[in-house]
Amino acid sequence: MKKRKSTEPRSSVPAQDPAADSKPSLGRDIRGKIGQQLRAMYDDVVGQGVPDRFRELLDRLEQQGKK
Amino acid sequence: MNLDPSVRDAVLAAVPSLRAFAISLSGNVDRADDLVQETLLRALANIDSFEPGTNMSAWLFTILRNLFRSEYRKRRREVEDSDGSYAEGLKSHPEQEGRVEFQEFREALAKLPADQREALILVGASGFSYEEAADICGCAVGTIKSRVNRARTRLAELMSIDSVDDFGPDRATRGVLARNDQG
Numbered sequence: 001m002k003k004r005k006s007t008e009p010r011s012s013v014p015a016q017d018p019a020a021d022s023k024p025s026l027g028r029d030i031r032g033k034i035g036q037q038l039r040a041m042y043d044d045v046v047g048q049g050v051p052d053r054f055r056e057l058l059d060r061l062e063q064q065g066k067k
Numbered sequence: 068m069n070l071d072p073s074v075r076d077a078v079l080a081a082v083p084s085l086r087a088f089a090i091s092l093s094g095n096v097d098r099a100d101d102l103v104q105e106t107l108l109r110a111l112a113n114i115d116s117f118e119p120g121t122n123m124s125a126w127l128f129t130i131l132r133n134l135f136r137s138e139y140r141k142r143r144r145e146v147e148d149s150d151g152s153y154a155e156g157l158k159s160h161p162e163q164e165g166r167v168e169f170q171e172f173r174e175a176l177a178k179l180p181a182d183q184r185e186a187l188i189l190v191g192a193s194g195f196s197y198e199e200a201a202d203i204c205g206c207a208v209g210t211i212k213s214r215v216n217r218a219r220t221r222l223a224e225l226m227s228i229d230s231v232d233d234f235g236p237d238r239a240t241r242g243v244l245a246r247n248d249q250g
Contacts, residue, residue, distance in 0.1 A: 030222075034222045037172040038187070038191050041091070041172060041173065042084075042087045042088075042091060043087070045086050046086075047083075048083065050079055050082045057104060058078070061070070061108075062070050065070070
């Protein structure tokens, strides 16, 4: 089924699989995996907290304002 | 600048997820941090236009998103294949892009059109509602929903090609795929 999603030209795909264009259950597994990876990647950065440069930036801006 | 302590706290509290959003959009940590810095400068210069009591995080995301999009359009004029160069950048400097374990996923994410990528991240990772994501992107709620759906479908396609073994297609299909790989 996945052959249809590859870069193979369509003409090379055997015609005997009428279910190929419907969403197989495989799609749901992969969608679950995508959601997990997306959040894991995102949360990895969130977990790094606030880098010093951003606190320093706000400090600098406040100092400038006081001058 | 006289910064109200509560505003300062709210801005700093939003920084970690602004960075995560920016890295997911741009695929590059250094560029993302510059984008966050520019967002903070822009936000504090226009802090009077922030309505107290509304969502500070969503307001900052909107600014960052708009900065990224204007930069993206500029780059697009400068470099014709902007999506291609983005993907190449990921390959040549993987150490800049954070953990290697997310590399394959980042590469797939990089292949999405920008509007689908941002919609998926806002809803699927940043935790915004469809309505908030629509406000941030300046489009209709239905548009966000359809972008998120298309992004998920496209990613599922991209990931299923790369991970057939994990999900066990039948033996005959695997054989065909293996032969194609060798040929």
